[in-house]
Amino acid sequence: MPGSVIQFPWKDGSLSPDEARERAVGILATPQNARLDQSSELRLEDPEQLLSVCELLRTMADVEPAQARGEAEFFFRFLESPRRSIGVFDEREYYLGELALIAGTACRVLAKRDEARHWFDLSEANFVIAHNASAHIARLAYQRLALRLEEREFTRVLQLAPRWVECFVRLELHEDALKCRFLEAIALKETERPEEATRALEQIKEEAKTQRLDRLAAIAGQNLFQIHAFSGREDQAIAEAQEAAAILGRLNNRVNLAKLQLGVGYLLRGQHRLAESIEAFRVAQRQFSEIEMHADVASTHLVLADLLLDAGQPAQAEWEIRAALPIIDELKLIPEGIAALSLLRDSLRRREIDRHALRNLNGYFEDLGS
Amino acid sequence: MDKVYSKDPRVSSILSGTSRLVESALTVDYGVPREEALRLEQELFVWFDRLSRRPGVPESQRGLRSHLISMTCKVGHVYWCGRIGDVPTDERVKRSLALGPEIIAIELEKRVETLEDPNGETCPAQ
Numbered sequence: 237m238p239g240s241v242i243q244f245p246w247k248d249g250s251l252s253p254d255e256a257r258e259r260a261v262g263i264l265a266t267p268q269n270a271r272l273d274q275s276s277e278l279r280l281e282d283p284e285q286l287l288s289v290c291e292l293l294r295t296m297a298d299v300e301p302a303q304a305r306g307e308a309e310f311f312f313r314f315l316e317s318p319r320r321s322i323g324v325f326d327e328r329e330y331y332l333g334e335l336a337l338i339a340g341t342a343c344r345v346l347a348k349r350d351e352a353r354h355w356f357d358l359s360e361a362n363f364v365i366a367h368n369a370s371a372h373i374a375r376l377a378y379q380r381l382a383l384r385l386e387e388r389e390f391t392r393v394l395q396l397a398p399r400w401v402e403c404f405v406r407l408e409l410h411e412d413a414l415k416c417r418f419l420e421a422i423a424l425k426e427t428e429r430p431e432e433a434t435r436a437l438e439q440i441k442e443e444a445k446t447q448r449l450d451r452l453a454a455i456a457g458q459n460l461f462q463i464h465a466f467s468g469r470e471d472q473a474i475a476e477a478q479e480a481a482a483i484l485g486r487l488n489n490r491v492n493l494a495k496l497q498l499g500v501g502y503l504l505r506g507q508h509r510l511a512e513s514i515e516a517f518r519v520a521q522r523q524f525s526e527i528e529m530h531a532d533v534a535s536t537h538l539v540l541a542d543l544l545l546d547a548g549q550p551a552q553a554e555w556e557i558r559a560a561l562p563i564i565d566e567l568k569l570i571p572e573g574i575a576a577l578s579l580l581r582d583s584l585r586r587r588e589i590d591r592h593a594l595r596n597l598n599g600y601f602e603d604l605g606s
Numbered sequence: 607m608d609k610v611y612s613k614d615p616r617v618s619s620i621l622s623g624t625s626r627l628v629e630s631a632l633t634v635d636y637g638v639p640r641e642e643a644l645r646l647e648q649e650l651f652v653w654f655d656r657l658s659r660r661p662g663v664p665e666s667q668r669g670l671r672s673h674l675i676s677m678t679c680k681v682g683h684v685y686w687c688g689r690i691g692d693v694p695t696d697e698r699v700k701r702s703l704a705l706g707p708e709i710i711a712i713e714l715e716k717r718v719e720t721l722e723d724p725n726g727e728t729c730p731a732q
Contacts, residue, residue, distance in 0.1 A: 287656055371662035407664065409665075
């Protein structure tokens with residue numbers, strides 16, 4: 237078509253990427269019921285706008301995961317039923333797959349694991365018929381692997397992560413490859429291989445910085461902070477924490493800021509500064525509670541109980557445990573934790589807390605940080 | 607000289623470098639009438655601009671371009687699948703439909719690479 241001019245549609249009335257982003261922010265600020273009433277004015281089916289909505293929701297999952305989950309579900313249901321024709325070619329399947337992936341990821345962060353798996357299945361059923369399916373299925377595999385890590389299936393993670401790293405490299409998805417290496421590093425950390433974990437995290441941090449992936453660099457730093465804190469390397473721990481906090485604060489990444497605050501509690505506990513440590517854990521707990529990360533709230537109750545026993549306050553410790561138990565029950569958190577949980581229940585019934593059971597249970601709540 | 611508009615210079619560069627190939631694939635390899643091909647081409651370019659902003663797309667220009675070529679072939683193939691009872695008479699179109707969009711996409715990519723690098727040297731990923 238020599239000499240012809242191909243104009244992009246936003247030249248004749250469709251939304252440009254900038255307009256779409258601005259409108260997407262407005263849509264997310266509109267209550268969901270009102271959105272449905274104004275769906276044509278808001279152009280909820282506009283593919284350019286949906287692209288911006290997905291981008292905003294991915295960021296929201298680090299700030300307010302419960303809200304991100306609710307919004308992703310809203311848009312998924314809206315597109316799915318009644319069946320709406322979205323954009324051109326594979327766009328309907330892509331957006332359904334992407335929204336389900338975002339909902340599943342947010343559920344994973346919230347420790348709603350069965351629900352996360354359900355969303356991942358829905359995502360797969362759509363991605364598999366979208367263009368570039370192999371890349372999207374690989375992205376989904378990363379989330380499933382992260383879920384396995386949270387369920388403490390470390391051997392499986394260590395087996396699978398290097399294979400997915402290779403897939404991501406071949407697909408030219410270097411950020412995803414780095415995220416997969418991150419899962420491997422955390423599995424090393426959790427399997428008592430701190431030196432290997434430290435080396436891996438340092439490499440990830442450096443590569444993330446080179447690729448200007450600030451979020452990933454900060455989360456690697458946050459994990460290095462924890463390793464240094466547990467190993468008594470206070471200066472290194474503090475330096476990592478300060479660097480990570482500056483980035484996470486700038487990104488308003490509330491999920492990882494709360495995890496960083498938890499690390500501060502561990503650092504202070506390692507320094508035998510009991511009262512300050514308890515206060516630091518309480519601050520972290522409030523932060524988790526504000527963003528509805530109930531599993532982390534429960535885990536912090538157990539850490540506090542342990543500390544309060546050290547401080548000679550068994551009644552308060554018992555209160556902390558009692559506060560954690562319903563959450564653990566409701567979220568059916570970790571199958572292996574159930575034994576420890578029933579042991580703890582028995583010991584509470586006898587009004588005598590079993591420290592071993594308490595620590596066993598708390599061990600299953602170690603945070604992932606990705 | 608074709609003009610294409612996208613805010614992303616990488617996308618603009620791919621679109622201006624491949625618009626003739628896309629048009630030729632649709633009209634010659636798949637025998638799509640010119641007017642229809644023009645409409646499909648525009649849809650392909652709009653789709654591709656959005657695709658480039660999805661997560662999960664390759665970082666190199668070459669990798670990204672392969673998605674445009676691949677979708678062009680799928681669109682050409684589906685064009686005939688939707689015309690029930692209408693059988694192409696052109697031998698080249700018959701060949702494209704018989705081989706399937708994946709094989710035609712590979713051929714088209716080789717064609718672009720040959721145009722870019724007539725000496726057959728390997729094109730490094732960007």
